[in-house]
Amino acid sequence: MSGNLIRKGLNPLEFLSDVPTRIRVSGNSMTPFLEDGDEADVVEAAKEDFKPGDLIVFGRGGELFVHRMVRSGKESFMEMGDNQGGGAWMEWQPRMGKVVSVAKKDGTAFPLNDEIQIELGRAIARSQLIRHLRNSLESMVRLKGLKRLVRLPFKVLDFFVSRKCLL
Numbered sequence: 001m002s003g004n005l006i007r008k009g010l011n012p013l014e015f016l017s018d019v020p021t022r023i024r025v026s027g028n029s030m031t032p033f034l035e036d037g038d039e040a041d042v043v044e045a046a047k048e049d050f051k052p053g054d055l056i057v058f059g060r061g062g063e064l065f066v067h068r069m070v071r072s073g074k075e076s077f078m079e080m081g082d083n084q085g086g087g088a089w090m091e092w093q094p095r096m097g098k099v100v101s102v103a104k105k106d107g108t109a110f111p112l113n114d115e116i117q118i119e120l121g122r123a124i125a126r127s128q129l130i131r132h133l134r135n136s137l138e139s140m141v142r143l144k145g146l147k148r149l150v151r152l153p154f155k156v157l158d159f160f161v162s163r164k165c166l167l
Helices: 114-138 144-162
Strands: 021-024 039-045 055-061 063-072 078-079 086-091 094-101 108-112
Touching: 039 055, 055 078, 063 114, 078 114
Parallel strands: none
Antiparallel strands: 021 039, 039 094, 055 063, 055 094, 063 078, 078 086, 094 108
């Protein structure tokens, strides 16, 4: 989602309510789930309304982002784009949005509150958490042989998570 509106002094998060507001997504951080030009219906939500796997709309550095919530804590949450190698912890914000449905550029639309989409979101969040941990560990290891050793257990976890066998 473009951050230009925030820079001009207009923050779309200020206008959210329990009635869905449609926004257009820009960028590729959520590819393939959300692609440039797709649209998302967003409602206002409090931190208690979010579960791992939900799509969260938040502000950072003068821009708005639509990313997946991977983990949550009392004071912060970990967000990560589906197409990114690492996540970031963000403080809970007073105004945030939750994506409740998606309309793809090809005309297909689907809600995110049915059982299949909820489970898919959770599986993606688990996979992202594993990827984030792996990348964090790899960045601490300098020797090539040790990096391969660090990757091995995560490759096994990725295999099972991607097939919905574990976790």
